[in-house]
Amino acid sequence: MENRNSFAAFAEACRYLPGGVNSPVRAFGGVDVQPVFIAGARGSKIFDLDGHEYIDYVGSWGPMILGHAHPAVLAAIHKATDQGTSFGAPTPAETALAARIVGAVPSIEKLRLVCSGTEAVMTAIRLARAATGRDGIIKMAGCYHGHSDSLLVQAGSGVAEAEDAAAAGPISTRVPTALTASPSVASCPGVPEALARLTLVVPYNDAGAVQAVLDKHAGQIAAVLVEPVAANMGVVPPEPGYLETLRRLCDQHGVLLIFDEVITGFRVAYGGAQELYGVRADLTCLGKIAGGGLPLAVCGGRAAIMDLLAPLGRVYQAGTLSGNPLATAAAIATLDILAEGRVYRELESSAANLAAGLAEAAADAGVRLTINRVGSLLSGFFTGRPVRNFDDVRSTDVPAFKRFFAEMLRRGIYVAPSAYEAMFVSLAHTKQDIDRTLSAARASFRLVMTP
Numbered sequence: 001m002e003n004r005n006s007f008a009a010f011a012e013a014c015r016y017l018p019g020g021v022n023s024p025v026r027a028f029g030g031v032d033v034q035p036v037f038i039a040g041a042r043g044s045k046i047f048d049l050d051g052h053e054y055i056d057y058v059g060s061w062g063p064m065i066l067g068h069a070h071p072a073v074l075a076a077i078h079k080a081t082d083q084g085t086s087f088g089a090p091t092p093a094e095t096a097l098a099a100r101i102v103g104a105v106p107s108i109e110k111l112r113l114v115c116s117g118t119e120a121v122m123t124a125i126r127l128a129r130a131a132t133g134r135d136g137i138i139k140m141a142g143c144y145h146g147h148s149d150s151l152l153v154q155a156g157s158g159v160a161e162a163e164d165a166a167a168a169g170p171i172s173t174r175v176p177t178a179l180t181a182s183p184s185v186a187s188c189p190g191v192p193e194a195l196a197r198l199t200l201v202v203p204y205n206d207a208g209a210v211q212a213v214l215d216k217h218a219g220q221i222a223a224v225l226v227e228p229v230a231a232n233m234g235v236v237p238p239e240p241g242y243l244e245t246l247r248r249l250c251d252q253h254g255v256l257l258i259f260d261e262v263i264t265g266f267r268v269a270y271g272g273a274q275e276l277y278g279v280r281a282d283l284t285c286l287g288k289i290a291g292g293g294l295p296l297a298v299c300g301g302r303a304a305i306m307d308l309l310a311p312l313g314r315v316y317q318a319g320t321l322s323g324n325p326l327a328t329a330a331a332i333a334t335l336d337i338l339a340e341g342r343v344y345r346e347l348e349s350s351a352a353n354l355a356a357g358l359a360e361a362a363a364d365a366g367v368r369l370t371i372n373r374v375g376s377l378l379s380g381f382f383t384g385r386p387v388r389n390f391d392d393v394r395s396t397d398v399p400a401f402k403r404f405f406a407e408m409l410r411r412g413i414y415v416a417p418s419a420y421e422a423m424f425v426s427l428a429h430t431k432q433d434i435d436r437t438l439s440a441a442r443a444s445f446r447l448v449m450t451p
């Protein structure tokens with residue numbers, strides 16, 4: 001495949017941008033392939049600088065649930081643009097969007113619009129700390145919540161971390177050994193150790209580990225933060241009862257439950273994972289789809305907590321471009337289409353066909369593949385075993401995934417350039433798209449087996 005223009009564009013970009021990109025995964029470092037540079041996208045397809053067309057399962061990492069360049073969304077953005085692009089003053093569209101979100105997500109009574117998922121989660125954590133007067137945060141290994149300092153803390157091996165955490169003693173007096181000295185913990189350079197220590201990492205799908213930390217650090221944990229369907233280590237659904245138990249533990253310990261629904265919001269159901277599983281969070285973060293493909297995200301929740309924000313309360317939070325008129329227009333146009341009931345049935349059916357076809361193609365090629373799927377979010381892990389947490393994800397065959405990625409790309413199918421990311425199915429994916437994807441997968445799986 002001739003990629004001359006993408007290669008040249010990448011070389012040029014590397015002169016000015018660290019690694020040639022503005023977000024690391026775009027450099028394709030996880031798949032040992034040079035990145036393709038994008039000229040445009042429409043519907044289910046994305047086009048590169050060398051004239052190749054790909055069926056796109058990345059969807060800008062989640063937002064493009066309607067497909068690219070949806071006419072209604074583009075029209076709404078064009079119309080808004082005619083009135084000016086930013087005012088730094090309130091507009092009725094912000095209220096109109098907020099009303100839709102409050103109507104959609106069962107636990108959100110009030111919300112604040114921000115510009116990125118990172119900001120939304122950062123705000124939720126500040127609110128949780130203010131509301132509880134505590135500093136500790138529990139997060140799950142393999143979940144991603146943006147790049148704020150408190151959340152670039154990662155742990156590896158299951159039970160060991162929980163035990164480490166439980167053995168760590170009170171947060172305030174603990175020396176930075178327990179979690180951070182464990183060889184399986186990697187925190188990002190530049191993140192102050194003192195801050196990282198306040199984030200305790202336990203395995204996903206292990207409510208017992210959460211309970212152990214809450215018991216040990218009673219009165220010190222402000223929030224349990226979780227992706228209700230983990231989708232940043234590939235897709236890992238919550239096991240039955242997991243979210244319900246987190247809710248109960250939080251209530252027992254006076255801790256806030258924060259659902260990071262930046263991916264799952266408006267994706268797994270109109271009301272997100274909370275609607276799907278019937279569990280309510282105290283605070284919810286939305287982004288991606290909630291911004292209709294423009295930079296917009298949401299921190300929302302119970303009114304009593306949200307009213308702690310300035311100007312009503314003393315918890316400071318602000319943003320020059322928050323509630324931007326182009327972003328609110330794109331968001332409203334997107335949500336209005338999603339509010340039509342048929343949408344999620346169609347997504348379910350396309351994604352189910354894709355998952356079934358991938359499973360069959362892998363089996364025929366003798367490839368062991370575990371597919372996890374929740375609605376239009378899915379992942380194929382190169383393993384014969386179930387995948388229920390980050391340790392399981394890390395034991396999958398990443399070299400096999402890399403070969404699969406390269407073969408699929410060569411055949412015009414763009415899946416996420418990382419073994420740890422989801423596939424996103426959109427409303428624009430047709431039966432022909434899925435069929436083409438499956439025949440590419442058949443050929444690719446066969447080659448994966450013969451490196």
Ligand code: PMP
Pocket residue numbers: 061115116117118119121144145146147227232260261262263287288297
């Ligand atoms: N939370 C989750 C669950 C995410 O998937 C992401 C981004 N992939 C974020 C937060 C951060 O969002 P952003 O990239 O908009 O800062």
